[in-house]
Amino acid sequence: MTPPTVAVVGGGQLARMMAGPATALGLHLRVLVEEPASSAAQAVADAPVGAAADAAAVTALVAGADVLTFEHEHVPAEVLAAVAAAGVPVQPGPDALLHAQDKVVMRERLTALGVPCPRWAPVVSAEDLAGFLAAVGGRAVVKTARGGYDGKGVRVVRHADDVADWLAAAADGSGPRLLVEELVPFRRELAALVARTPSGASATWPVVESVQRDGVCAEVVAPAPDLDPVTAAAAEDVARRVAEGLGVTGVLAVELFEVADPDGGAPRVLVNELAMRPHNSGHWTIDGAVTSQFEQHLRAVLDLPLGATGTRAPWTVMVNLLGSALDDPTDALPAVLAADPDAKVHLYGKAVRPGRKLGHVNISGHDLEDVRARARAAVALLRGETSARRDGGTA
Numbered sequence: 001m002t003p004p005t006v007a008v009v010g011g012g013q014l015a016r017m018m019a020g021p022a023t024a025l026g027l028h029l030r031v032l033v034e035e036p037a038s039s040a041a042q043a044v045a046d047a048p049v050g051a052a053a054d055a056a057a058v059t060a061l062v063a064g065a066d067v068l069t070f071e072h073e074h075v076p077a078e079v080l081a082a083v084a085a086a087g088v089p090v091q092p093g094p095d096a097l098l099h100a101q102d103k104v105v106m107r108e109r110l111t112a113l114g115v116p117c118p119r120w121a122p123v124v125s126a127e128d129l130a131g132f133l134a135a136v137g138g139r140a141v142v143k144t145a146r147g148g149y150d151g152k153g154v155r156v157v158r159h160a161d162d163v164a165d166w167l168a169a170a171a172d173g174s175g176p177r178l179l180v181e182e183l184v185p186f187r188r189e190l191a192a193l194v195a196r197t198p199s200g201a202s203a204t205w206p207v208v209e210s211v212q213r214d215g216v217c218a219e220v221v222a223p224a225p226d227l228d229p230v231t232a233a234a235a236e237d238v239a240r241r242v243a244e245g246l247g248v249t250g251v252l253a254v255e256l257f258e259v260a261d262p263d264g265g266a267p268r269v270l271v272n273e274l275a276m277r278p279h280n281s282g283h284w285t286i287d288g289a290v291t292s293q294f295e296q297h298l299r300a301v302l303d304l305p306l307g308a309t310g311t312r313a314p315w316t317v318m319v320n321l322l323g324s325a326l327d328d329p330t331d332a333l334p335a336v337l338a339a340d341p342d343a344k345v346h347l348y349g350k351a352v353r354p355g356r357k358l359g360h361v362n363i364s365g366h367d368l369e370d371v372r373a374r375a376r377a378a379v380a381l382l383r384g385e386t387s388a389r390r391d392g393g394t395a
Helices: 019-025 055-061 077-085 094-101 103-113 126-136 160-172 229-246 293-301 329-339 368-382
Strands: 005-009 028-032 067-070 120-123 140-144 154-157 178-182 188-196 202-204 208-213 216-222 250-259 268-275 315-322 344-347 357-365
Touching (some): 005 055, 019 028, 019 293, 028 055, 055 077, 067 293, 094 268, 103 178, 103 229, 120 126, 126 140, 126 160, 126 178, 140 160, 188 293, 202 229, 216 368, 229 250, 250 293, 315 368, 329 344, 344 368, 357 368
Parallel strands (some): 005 028, 005 067
Antiparallel strands (some): 120 178, 140 154, 140 178, 188 208, 250 268, 315 357, 344 357
16 A cells, blocks of 8 residues: 655755655655755654755656645745646645745735735835825834744834835835835734645634744634634635635645724634645644644645644643743753643744744643643743743743
């Protein structure tokens, strides 16, 4: 018997975290990694080295594979189109992925679908930006259409001079296109995850609250505390509409702003960003949901029946390990596991750099504040703060 082979482009932690579910399901995982020491290469035996933009490397990757998917969106459309033309399914397909690769394309399509978004406009000149700023009260967010993530490629601006370098690069073709969005007065950030199969079946997890620091996800609380049921239903509906409207297969993460309803009703949601792959906001599902986002992604891209998405506990909190004072965070494992036997530690095998995502901790339980405090304390120990308090601070 030959098990199904799932080919994955990208050797980071997302591909690494597919390895366990693939093994459990009896699948063969083959991952194109950037270098032999990549996070995924440490966990996946079949890990050829190559670049996502190298058509020959991707062609070799999919030889004998049942499907191609990826753990990041930075795969040229022409490479994916060639794979699909050769008869290997690409999930999600190049046409869908374009909406996660190009924010202008994404906003145009979501607007056409009637999906709620912040006010936005493409930016070609300083005059365009000045006019938009005047219309939205003098402050806005300028984004590069391509290449931005984790706070990169995003600037809050008051004047066109604040992005003069980006405007010049866009004008001469040396930089990506730009768009501008209103600075949304949001209450908090939410995320809705949905998985969709090529046959059209879909499943959503509970909507979560995402806490960002310096443009990077720091914590996730599942489910989002005190979320109005009407708002939760609206967020899940938006995720399904986006997945269906864009033809997304696999896991889709829809990052949302929760905003007040001007008429005094339930809070509304506006779509901020999309990710067509497992996402940081879904890491809590590894330990807190019946089916993790990584198992679900594998099921979805192979067009297998989807798993249940209910929670295993009333609350799960995920806290990211962003940098560490330790040369190797595994040095702190004895202290972390002794301090909290319920802590689920996930380390990515990455070299330590300031602010780098090195891992995360999940803790589940019945008392939200207790769970949050314990998750923060565990991560503090992994950061090398040996006198960490349960509230996540240091003594």
